[in-house]
Amino acid sequence: MQQCIDLATKGRGLVGSNPLVGSVLVRNDEIIAEGVYMGKGTPHAERSLLESFDGGIQSSDILYVNLEPCCHHGDTPPCIDVIISSGIKTVVVGMKDPDTRVTGKGIKALRDVGITVVGPVLPELCRRLNKGFVSRRENNRPYITLKRAQTKQGVTANTDGTKLCITSDDQNTWSHTHLRTTHDAILVGVQTVITDDPELTIRLNKGIGKSFPQPLVIILDPDFRIPQDAKVCREGTVIVTAKESVECHGATVLCVPLIDGAFDFASLWNNLPAVSSILVEGGEKTWDAFKKANIVDEEVILVG
Numbered sequence: 001m002q003q004c005i006d007l008a009t010k011g012r013g014l015v016g017s018n019p020l021v022g023s024v025l026v027r028n029d030e031i032i033a034e035g036v037y038m039g040k041g042t043p044h045a046e047r048s049l050l051e052s053f054d055g056g057i058q059s060s061d062i063l064y065v066n067l068e069p070c071c072h073h074g075d076t077p078p079c080i081d082v083i084i085s086s087g088i089k090t091v092v093v094g095m096k097d098p099d100t101r102v103t104g105k106g107i108k109a110l111r112d113v114g115i116t117v118v119g120p121v122l123p124e125l126c127r128r129l130n131k132g133f134v135s136r137r138e139n140n141r142p143y144i145t146l147k148r149a150q151t152k153q154g155v156t157a158n159t160d161g162t163k164l165c166i167t168s169d170d171q172n173t174w175s176h177t178h179l180r181t182t183h184d185a186i187l188v189g190v191q192t193v194i195t196d197d198p199e200l201t202i203r204l205n206k207g208i209g210k211s212f213p214q215p216l217v218i219i220l221d222p223d224f225r226i227p228q229d230a231k232v233c234r235e236g237t238v239i240v241t242a243k244e245s246v247e248c249h250g251a252t253v254l255c256v257p258l259i260d261g262a263f264d265f266a267s268l269w270n271n272l273p274a275v276s277s278i279l280v281e282g283g284e285k286t287w288d289a290f291k292k293a294n295i296v297d298e299e300v301i302l303v304g
Contacts, residue, residue: 004066013213014039021045066094071106093119094126098137132276166304176204183279189286190221
C-alpha cells in the first residue's frame, strides 16, 4: 500500500480536483506491475495497470490500490469493470472513496461477483495523500493549510510595513519542497504583495528530482490595491476582489461579495472548482480571516 501511495504522487499537479491514485499487482509477495493516474482523460491507476500488463492473471494475484475503485462513468469507464473482467480474485484498498457516487459501492460491486476485498489498509496515510480531494467532498471546500513565519519573540512583520526576512535558506527550501509542491494553490493577502512583491512559485524543490506545475496564485484584495507591476500580476494568478470591472495584467479577476467585511469563502470555493488544497502564506489579517471563518485544517509555524 505504501508503494501505491508513493506511485500516486507522480500525478501531483496533474490531476486537478481528482484524487491521486497508484496501484500495484502482487504475485508471490513481489510487485509485478504498477499503474498511476496521471490526470483528466488518462486511464485510472487500476485500468492503466491491467490494460498494460502483458502476463495472464493468476488466481493468487492481489491488486492493491490506495483508493476504492470507482463504479461510475466519468471521463473514463468504471474501474470495477476492468478488474472484474481481468480475473482478479483479491483486491486490497487503502480507503473508501468519499465521493457520494462511490462510497462503498465499488467495494460492494466487487464483492457481489465473488471478489475478496480487504481494507482499509493505511487509511490515515491514504487520506493524508488526498486531503484536498477528501475535503472537497466531505466539507465542500479545499483543504486549508495556514503557514506562518515568526521570530523567536513571536514577531511576524515590521511595524513600519517594511519587509521582514525571518526564515533561513533551509526553511525556505523546506517550504517549497514540502508545502508548495503539495498544494494546488498559494494564497496571500494584498498587503503581502505590496510589502514583499513575492513570486509565489515553486523554485527551491531541492531533492525532489522532478519539476512541478506551478500552483495557482490567489490574492485576496477587497479594495483592489494590487500594484499593476507586481510580480504576481501574470497568467496563473487569481485576484479576488469586491470591486467590479477591474483588471490586472494577465491575471484572472474574480468579484466575490464581502460579508461583515470578509470575503464570502463559500462563493469563492464555488469559483475555484479545480482547487482542492490551498496554502495560506500571509499575512496577519489574512490568517485571522481564515481562523475566524473556522476553516483552517492545519497550521505550520516556522520559527526563525
